Amino acid sequence: MCLLENVLEWSEQRIVCDALSHTDPLNPLRAADRLGAATGVEYAAQAMAVHGALLAQSAAAPTQGYLTSVRGLSLHVNRLDDQTGPLRITAERLSGDARLILYQFHIHHGERCLIEGRASVVLDAQTL
Known part of the structure; x- marks a missing residue:
């Protein structure tokens, strides 16, 4: 399930993506005919995953990672669907090494911040 539409910009420290899937009535994260704001964490996690993939373009093979915690x-x-x-x-x-990264994330609609927080991501789950 890919929720993101485009990568708008990225660097070694940051990625910016956009998404339109929040308005799709068939969005798989919808429940009770709505898309709750907490599902925004999945949008942010997908942006982090894309960022990791872009940074690892030169790696021999992609590794499996996962979100370990969300704070703040x-x-x-x-x-989100409205x-x-x-x-x-x-x-x-914000910080990290080859195995663990701490990200800060924001989701905006226009100039309005809808969701913000921090998330830790393990990059190579097979080594744990």
Whole structure:
């Protein structure tokens, strides 16, 4: 399930993506005919995964990673599906090494911040 539409920009420290899937009535994360704001964590996690893949372009083979924790999560809205137009998902690498990265993420609709928080990501789950 790919929720993101485009990578708008990226660098070694940051990625910015957009998404339109929050308005899709067939979005697989919808429940009770709505897309709750907490599902934004999955949008951010996918941006982090794309960032990792872009950084590892020269690696021989992709590795399996996973989200280990989410901290400082602030939901400034109750739902995402009532936001018309694209969402902008930004993930910025705060610290990390070859095995673990701490990201800060924000999801905006226009200039309004809808969701923000931090997430830890293990990059090579097979080594644990």
